[in-house]
Amino acid sequence: MDVHFLDLKKVYKELKSEFDHLWYEVNEDSSYILGDKLSKFEQEFAQYLGVKHVIGVGDGFDALVLSIKAMDIKAGDEVIVPAHTFIASWLAVSEAGATPVPVEVDSKTCLIDPLKIEKAITSRTKAIMPVHLYGRVCDMRQIIEIANRHNLKIIEDSAQAHGAVDLITGKKAGTFGDCSGFSFYPGKNLGCFGDGGCISTNDSALAEKIKLLRNYGSPVRYEHKIKGVNSRLDELQAGVLSIKLKHLDSWNEKRRAVAKIYLSELAGIGDIILPEYDAGHVWHIFAIRTSRRDVLKEFLGKNGVGAIIHYPKPIHMQEAYKDMNITQGSFVNTEKICSSVLSLPMHPYLQEKEAAYCAGIIKKFFA
Numbered sequence: 001m002d003v004h005f006l007d008l009k010k011v012y013k014e015l016k017s018e019f020d021h022l023w024y025e026v027n028e029d030s031s032y033i034l035g036d037k038l039s040k041f042e043q044e045f046a047q048y049l050g051v052k053h054v055i056g057v058g059d060g061f062d063a064l065v066l067s068i069k070a071m072d073i074k075a076g077d078e079v080i081v082p083a084h085t086f087i088a089s090w091l092a093v094s095e096a097g098a099t100p101v102p103v104e105v106d107s108k109t110c111l112i113d114p115l116k117i118e119k120a121i122t123s124r125t126k127a128i129m130p131v132h133l134y135g136r137v138c139d140m141r142q143i144i145e146i147a148n149r150h151n152l153k154i155i156e157d158s159a160q161a162h163g164a165v166d167l168i169t170g171k172k173a174g175t176f177g178d179c180s181g182f183s184f185y186p187g188k189n190l191g192c193f194g195d196g197g198c199i200s201t202n203d204s205a206l207a208e209k210i211k212l213l214r215n216y217g218s219p220v221r222y223e224h225k226i227k228g229v230n231s232r233l234d235e236l237q238a239g240v241l242s243i244k245l246k247h248l249d250s251w252n253e254k255r256r257a258v259a260k261i262y263l264s265e266l267a268g269i270g271d272i273i274l275p276e277y278d279a280g281h282v283w284h285i286f287a288i289r290t291s292r293r294d295v296l297k298e299f300l301g302k303n304g305v306g307a308i309i310h311y312p313k314p315i316h317m318q319e320a321y322k323d324m325n326i327t328q329g330s331f332v333n334t335e336k337i338c339s340s341v342l343s344l345p346m347h348p349y350l351q352e353k354e355a356a357y358c359a360g361i362i363k364k365f366f367a
């Protein structure tokens, strides 16, 4: 049996008639940029999340960069980021001219450790960027308390957490901070047919500024109030997202069902550390940990199972950030996670028997 890590073709096939109709509609209308489809999706996603504003942008990276720029965070300022994340979180801070300041993650959740944030705060710190990595919401109660105490902004990175819920407050990822960036990269829980992203916020002034920034600083054609960029979610992508948003909750439920199979099948196998079950988790990634990661990955591959590593090399060990002079051993949890983490196939169309097959191969490996 071949079990792919992701299967995007199934989604396309299931909703093909709607996508075909969308293609026809957009071309008939031939309004491709900043049209009705974008406004419609922005309203729908805002309503889904429970926020006042959603602003569509070019991709998830831009969503973070424009959020930071809209807050006037710039060269000389610091933004606290988790040591373990996808590098885009750090790069967005760098792109805005500011300095990412990494904070160690919790060894159990792999999310930023709120208890370690305060020590990293300096007089230059302007914001905290919690990343809801793998689809699980960070401990926002503690993070908000720290941010309030130090008068810091919060920019959530919700690129992996569309629809994820915080069990204590019942609120969704992307509704806690001053604003939040989402990515609609095809493989995300809500993805379009190319690059796409958005920012969610309850701050109307911030929303207005981001709308200017994404469109050359222009409130009306050929009037330019600020120095903006070009980063817009186009009509086709917005239309795709409106079609797919209706299915997001049921797709996340299916991911939870797959997670439950892995959790029950793999409990107590070898030296595997399983992720904690959390009813609000949307399982963008199902990441197990084992000291025999590399050989297990190879064994899975030989047996037709596509497993991927998120992420194999800590950001502080990447050449791109060698200027920060962070030595190996500075973030023990992050380094340990990067050397032991392995993501199993996970998508809404993964069948029960496929998940069971993956688990079976893993059991065979450790037997």
Ligand SMILES: *Cc1c(COP(=O)(O)O)cnc(C)c1O
Residues within 6 Å of the ligand: 059, 060, 061, 062, 085, 086, 088, 089, 131, 133, 157, 159, 160, 182, 183, 184, 185, 195, 196, 197
């Ligand atoms: C995907 C991702 C991003 C960047 O999104 P793009 O749309 O690929 O630019 C940022 N942060 C995290 C945590 C991500 O997983």
